[in-house]
Amino acid sequence: MDIMSFAYPALALGASVLLWYLLKEFNIAGGHAALPPGPPRRLVIGNLLDIPETSLWKTLTNMAQSYGDVLSLKVFSQPIVVLSSLQAATDLFDKRAAIYSDRYTSVMMHELCNAGWIPTFMNYGDRWRNTRKIYHQYFGPHALHNYKSVQDEKLRSFLRRLRDEPEHFNDHILYVFGATIMKMMYGIEVQDSRHEEVVTAEQAMSKFAEAGQPGRWLVDMFSPLKYVPEWFPGAQFKKLASLCISLSERTRNNAFNKAKQAYESGHPLPCIVTDILEKLPDTAEGRELEQCARDSLGSAFAAGSDTTVAYVKWFFLAMLMHPEAQKKAQQELDRVVGPDRLPDVDDRASLPYTEAVIKEVLRWQPVAPLAFTHCTAADDEYRGYHIPKGTIVIGNAWSILHDTSAYPDPESFMPERFLNPDGSLNANIRDPQVACFGFGRRTCPGRYLAMNSLYQVIASVLHTFNISPSLNDVGRNVIPSEVEGLILYVILVHDFSLIVSRTLVIPAVPCIMIAPSNLVQLLRKCLSLRQTTYSAPLC
């Protein structure tokens, strides 16, 4: 058969596909308004090369200066919209929550790793609503007083550990959150960060973080690859997926089953699982609720530990670099609490400076600078732009918390920005909680517990320890001058006046939560803890 009889139809088909692609990509056919403005796109890959591997939030904040607070990118055919102002985030995440509360579903995470049970990745719907109800019931503001004795016990143990082995401060920070939440939820006694349940949850977190890296897996672009068997050369993603499934099943069920067995054997542990089981009806609905409880609790440690712990580390660094702020908070604690007891929740309203320090830590280094990506459940139009169904929507918490109109000189650590001249809290200053816990209906349901834990740890550490630079071999202070990405510099200076307080940047998994791994190394080199005049025993 004549070759041209194939070539002409093939050329015609190719030209039609190209025409369709151009019409679609550049919206030449009209119909919809255009996507919000953004950097120019390359053919096929779109803005892929505009997305850096680290410090994505900074790149997006800079892009917002050129393209505005609602900008768009496209990676291959996936539209991404970035909201860099509180106004835009409120307009879409809060006021149009029915459209902007879904999550992006990827083949790797949802189909292969079975991440759909984890509330953070769950699609918007009834199952997700039920898990939020459980969070509200057990981690809402009204529930927290139930855990006071557990929190006090673990906090004192944490302070004793800091006093006895200050060089292991990182383990102690991990311990205080892990031990508290595991006892609250499952009645489990965690002695240290090597406890079986804690280790499994941490391994699960790290494997899911690897599996969840956007754009890393070919199977997300070409879904038939999901049928490739695990033994097939190059199919490591399938092995990773199997590992994620087995780790997440253990995280979800092991501790829950132990608490359930104790309950069923007539020796219930005082914990959330026992309370849930006591109230469950023996019906299909009851079984569904039990499953939701497993999901909610099984993810709480993972969702809350890295984030809370990371903020405690930033707090230590802030105090190390700003001794004047530390001193003011300690003077306030001495005045209000005195040397004979630890600060408790009832003191909080009388400690505005300490509260301002906590707010400034949350604002200065948001540990989830791009919160967690949302996804649109339907087509929408905003400010005349088209935002199609399936768009990934990023709330840029970093730019909202470093917005110069709300926070002059945003890179500086200045608790005073939250205070009136008379030292009381200024209610007109934007509370960092509007962005550091995410947005709209997906806002972090653990934020009350997190704020409560941060307050207790920060106020108690300030009350019992002086955080100061360690001394080098010749007796001089070791001060951190700069942390940039993964590179760490530590310089030796004579006194605090030489400290250059530069922007601290931490490595990012794009669009996912981050924790500053290099911060620990920095603190290890620079941190020294000495007890204050606090005189009561820590037992």
Ligand code: HEM
């Ligand atoms: C300082 C500590 C914490 C920070 C900074 C933080 C931050 C966040 C952020 C940014 C999100 C995403 C919100 C969004 O999608 O817009 C989130 C979601 C979530 N957080 Fe937290 N979180 C913290 C502590 C906790 C704790 C202690 C728990 C559990 C007790 C928790 C449980 C969750 C859950 C389950 C979600 C998913 C919510 C959903 O998708 O509906 N978090 N958190």
